[in-house]
Amino acid sequence: MDQQQVRDLLAKYRFGRCTEAEKALIAQWYADTARQQPGLPADLDLETAREKSWTNILAVVRQPHTLETQPAVPPEVASGSRMEARIRPARAFYAAAAAAAVFCAGHFWLSENFAPSGRNATQRMLMASTLPGEVKTYRLPDSSLVTLNGGTSISYPAAFDDNAREITLTDGEAYFDVKHDMAHPFIVDAGRTRTQVLGTVFAVRAYRSLNDVRVTVASGKVGVRNGEGYPEAQTAFLLPDEQLVVDNRSGRAQKEHVNARSLAGWIHGALDFNNEDLKTIALLLEKKFNVAVRVDDNTLAAQRLTARFRAEETLDDILGTLAMAGNFHYRRATDQVLISMNEH
Incomplete structure (x- = not known):
């Protein structure tokens, strides 16, 4: 399967729509990926590993857990109100657990179970996501907060390394309240854009089905660079109430003046x-x-x-x-x- 087919199947699994045949395709994808991993034991039984991985995925999804997130509305947006999202054992948890399991379980058995010992914990990737209709806030390893709009997913390391704090916005829209740290830039990769800050409040919208990526600054200063492959590399710096719109096809970037707090109204339902x-x-x-x-x-x-x-x-x-x-x-x-x- 190509990467788009994999993403489509994982999305179907996330919403509980995979057939048994499609589940088998995902499992086979794990096995094929495993064969490409360096440093695996020569006598590794890939079929057993594949079956074990799938069993672990189903076990994660079926466990009756309670998932608690950070307050769904950052203080500066909620005007002093405090809301806490508590997701009980219901479809929201199972869908989120399924997404995390599908994206992460293969990584666990390919990397943690069979990689050489002494693996650095910062290489382990975590995932956070929301279903359509959900808005949730997560605390990142550096205590920065990220609020996810409906249908959003991000990935980030379990612990940031010594050089930078880097996360990937896989799909959707996220609002970041970044803890200031001069020595460790905070970087968001979204589509073919790369946004870097030291400590500020900003939002990135990068739904895969849209034609552009939008970076909007509420406070502080943000630098945005379009990705490789565009005819011309560009870097733009944004101040509060500025938004950069980057066309996904051409890489052309346009800066606009906006009301950043108003555009972040989705955090509290507006x-x-x-x-x-x-x-x-x-x-x-x-x-x-x-x-x-x-x-x-x-x-x-x-x-x-x-x-x-x-x-x-x-x-x-x-x-x-x-x-x-x-x-x-x-x-x-x-x-x-x-x-x-x-x-x-």
Whole structure:
């Protein structure tokens, strides 16, 4: 399987939609990956290791644990209120455990169980994720806080090394409140961008299905560099209430002045669309309400809208307002919303 197929299968597993045949494909992928690992014992029984790994995954998912996260709303956003997210043994935990197990269990049995002894703990990677409709805050190894929007996943080492504090935003949107440390830069890799700070508050939006990566600064100073492979390497420095939009295809970067706190309203359930195209708005509504939202016309999908909605407003409230502003029609089906041009 190629990397995109692997990601698609892991996403299906995360939501409990894998067939037995697809589970077998994932397990086979583990075995194929194992054969490429350096330093494995010559007499390693890959089939036994594969079966053991899959058994461990299922055991992790089925355990009746309680998962506690940090407060879901950072203090500077919540205006003094304190909220704590406690996820009890329910679908949210099992889905998160499944995601962690699928991404990490293979790493455990490939690296921890069979790698040479003396392996540095900083090489062990952890994963944090949210389902659509969830917002959760995690404390990183350096005590920095990261708040994840719905449908987001990040990976980071169990302990940062002596040079830098580096994490990867695999998919989604994250809000970082970084502990200041002059000696250890804090780095976020997202798509083909690399954001570096010493200690600040900023957000990165990098949903894989969108056309750009957005870095928004609430306080401090941030440096952003586009990745390798673009025609021209660029580095931009952002100050509070500045946002950098990096096109995923061309690497072209554009700086804009924004209201950073307003754009981070999703942390406490609000939505702020700042000249967003309807395709992006549809995705953000999916991540908030856990309902598929489809736009059936490319021209309509490119239409841009600006609007702000309170946390208590429903999906129908929001769609009704947007439909009037954008002159489109929407209808609710069993498990999705369909947006189309108004009929004349």
